[in-house]
Amino acid sequence: MASKARLGWLAFLVAVVVVPAVSGGYVGHVAVFISIYVILASSLNIMIGLSGRTCFAHAAFAVIGGYACALLQLRLHIPYWIALAMAGVVTAIAGVMLGIPATRTRGPYLSLVTLGFGEIVRQVSINAMNLTRGPLGIPGLPRPSIAGRRFGQYEMFLLCFLTAVATVVICSRLMHSRFGRSVMAIREDETAAQAFGIDIARTTVIAFAVSAFFAGIAGALSATYLQLISPDLFTFADMFIMVCMVVLGGSGTVFGPVLGAAMLAAAPEMLRFLDEYRMLVFGALLVAGIRWWPSGVISKRLDEKLLRGFYFGAGARD
Amino acid sequence: MAPALEIRGVCKYFGGLRALNDVSFVVETGELMGIIGPNGAGKTTLFDMISGYTQLTSGQIIFEGADFSNVKPHSIAGLGMTRTFQNIRLFGRLTVLDNVLVGLYCRTSAGVLDAAFRSVRSVREESQAREKAAEYLSLLGLADRSRDEARELSYGDQRRLEIVRALVSEPHMLLLDEPSAGMNTFEALKLREIILHICKGMKKTILLIEHNMQVVMNIADRVVVLNHGARIAEGSPRSIQRDPHVIEAYLGRRYLKHAGD
Numbered sequence: 092m093a094s095k096a097r098l099g100w101l102a103f104l105v106a107v108v109v110v111p112a113v114s115g116g117y118v119g120h121v122a123v124f125i126s127i128y129v130i131l132a133s134s135l136n137i138m139i140g141l142s143g144r145t146c147f148a149h150a151a152f153a154v155i156g157g158y159a160c161a162l163l164q165l166r167l168h169i170p171y172w173i174a175l176a177m178a179g180v181v182t183a184i185a186g187v188m189l190g191i192p193a194t195r196t197r198g199p200y201l202s203l204v205t206l207g208f209g210e211i212v213r214q215v216s217i218n219a220m221n222l223t224r225g226p227l228g229i230p231g232l233p234r235p236s237i238a239g240r241r242f243g244q245y246e247m248f249l250l251c252f253l254t255a256v257a258t259v260v261i262c263s264r265l266m267h268s269r270f271g272r273s274v275m276a277i278r279e280d281e282t283a284a285q286a287f288g289i290d291i292a293r294t295t296v297i298a299f300a301v302s303a304f305f306a307g308i309a310g311a312l313s314a315t316y317l318q319l320i321s322p323d324l325f326t327f328a329d330m331f332i333m334v335c336m337v338v339l340g341g342s343g344t345v346f347g348p349v350l351g352a353a354m355l356a357a358a359p360e361m362l363r364f365l366d367e368y369r370m371l372v373f374g375a376l377l378v379a380g381i382r383w384w385p386s387g388v389i390s391k392r393l394d395e396k397l398l399r400g401f402y403f404g405a406g407a408r409d
Numbered sequence: 410m411a412p413a414l415e416i417r418g419v420c421k422y423f424g425g426l427r428a429l430n431d432v433s434f435v436v437e438t439g440e441l442m443g444i445i446g447p448n449g450a451g452k453t454t455l456f457d458m459i460s461g462y463t464q465l466t467s468g469q470i471i472f473e474g475a476d477f478s479n480v481k482p483h484s485i486a487g488l489g490m491t492r493t494f495q496n497i498r499l500f501g502r503l504t505v506l507d508n509v510l511v512g513l514y515c516r517t518s519a520g521v522l523d524a525a526f527r528s529v530r531s532v533r534e535e536s537q538a539r540e541k542a543a544e545y546l547s548l549l550g551l552a553d554r555s556r557d558e559a560r561e562l563s564y565g566d567q568r569r570l571e572i573v574r575a576l577v578s579e580p581h582m583l584l585l586d587e588p589s590a591g592m593n594t595f596e597a598l599k600l601r602e603i604i605l606h607i608c609k610g611m612k613k614t615i616l617l618i619e620h621n622m623q624v625v626m627n628i629a630d631r632v633v634v635l636n637h638g639a640r641i642a643e644g645s646p647r648s649i650q651r652d653p654h655v656i657e658a659y660l661g662r663r664y665l666k667h668a669g670d
Contacts, residue, residue, distance in 0.1 A: 132434045168660035254501070263522065264524050264525055264527065265524050265525065268519060268523075268524030268531070268535070269510075269514065269517050269519045269520075269524065269531075269534075269535070269538075270509055270519070270520060270521050270524050271524070272503070272510055272511050272514075273511065273514055275500065275502075275503055275507075276500050276503065276511045279499075279500035279501055279502060280480075280498045280499070280500055282462070282494070282498060282500070282503075283494065283498035283500065284500075285462075285483045286460060286482060286483075286485070286486060286491065286492055286494075286512070287483070287486050287491070287512050287514050287578070288483050288485075288486040288487050288514045288515030288576075288578075289483055289511070290483045290512055297521060299537060324666060342666070368412075401537050408419055
């Protein structure tokens with residue numbers, strides 16, 4: 092059983108790494124964006140799935156991460172790898188700044204606060220001309236290099252893919268940790284959670300920060316890949332797609348957002364033959380998905396099963 | 410030795426409503442103290458003030474010699490006091506085991522980075538926590554349900570899970586808010602033995618709100634009676650049952666003449 096699961100995962104990993112290398116170009120481009128969306132959806136799941144707070148600021152976090160990574164390199168001449176990590180940290184700080192007021196609100200009000208935050212970020216990135224060059228964006232961002240070799244598309248894919256795997260592993264560890272349990276306990280019953288020592292405001296702000304950190308990294312990676320950062324790197328439409336990825340895949344599970352990201356990032360590409368009807372059909376498919384899998388494609392039980400395979404049956408979950 | 414809990418002249422006014430008016434009593438260490446009183450007497454309000462959910466209007470609450478007035482709800486567990494709730498408040502979509510592990514939150518310390526990088530310390534802490542949770546679950550006969558979601562449990566099991574969750578952090582003092590509510594006679598009697606064991610066997614101080622006289626009168630060392638926000642009697646269960654104020658509060662003035670029969 093364990094070895095079968097191991098083989099399955101191994102085959103999957105090899106396929107994922109080899110196919111973009113062989114086919115290159117267009118497939119490679121889609122593979123990069125699937126990886127980036129896996130990071131975004133998995134980290135958004137910390138808010139939607141674990142904390143039960145529908146946060147609409149994820150696209151804004153990604154934009155902040157993109158600008159942070161670009162400006163740290165261009166203005167402060169910080170080396171790429173450090174700028175990438177710092178983009179995550181800067182975005183986590185933005186997450187704290189949003190989290191502090193947002194934790195005072197619940198339900199739809201919280202969603203509105205996060206939506207407002209997204210609009211603030213957009214307006215600032217459009218109007219702070221001397222910092223962001225406004226709607227023109229900042230083109231020509233350098234890609235990183237290792238041993239004198241500049242990253243091409245495939246290297247960028249590997250970087251995004253490895254980051255996505257790391258994100259999924261960390262998110263799954265968080266879910267099954269003391270921290271993850273405390274976030275879920277708050278979701279289930281705030282009054283009871285407090286009685287066992289959980290500080291609601293502190294814990295929720297940390298959840299915002301962790302979620303934002305990964306969104307910032309994802310934004311920095313996509314800015315690096317496109318060699319361009321502009322206010323519409325991730326738009327409101329992209330953010331709603333991220334929410335759909337989490338919900339349709341299965342919120343609160345490890346693999347749900349991964350599958351959701353893969354499906355919804357690939358679907359518009361696979362529907363290209365429909366030309367102008369493409370987004371119409373895509374929307375219809377979304378509605379149908381929610382109709383048939385109201386609680387997501389990946390159930391809790393299936394997720395547990397997949398996780399045991401992921402850890403090579405090492406008993407990590409028992 | 411200082412008493413476990415001291416309530417000194419505690420008042421709580423909601424606008425013009427006097428929910429609690431100058432209530433004082435002392436719970437000695439290791440004692441099982443019952444609180445009874447008709448509906449609306451202020452029992453749960455008192456619990457909410459002791460555990461920090463409601464602010465005091467005036468008065469003082471002292472826990473183990475330290476001022477406990479207006480303590481934050483999330484700091485009481487760490488100080489050695491936990492509670493259960495009148496309306497069951499489990500984490501419904503978490504497993505039974507995870508519910509108990511949340512009970513250990515105040516006794517563990519692993520943070521986000523520990524979890525992300527599986528630090529040696531946090532792995533050890535987690536396995537110790539799981540061991541302890543399993544131990545306490547089997548103590549109340551819930552071990553074989555540990556992987557089920559809490560909301561799937563029967564009513565009586567949910568009540569017992571609340572007690573396990575409150576007990577697992579090894580508090581000095583437990584506040585139990587109507588633990589037998591909604592239980593049948595058999596379940597209530599079983600619960601009575603469990604509460605007695607927690608107090609006398611495991612040496613915990615217990616403050617128990619209870620409507621079921623079968624439970625409270627048989628196990629409490631002393632009983633405090635509240636009515637309309639005031640303490641009207643205090644003493645052994647036997648003396649409480651004969652107290653004219655208590656009989657009047659529960660049954661009405663005309664039953665007074667039977668008192669002492």
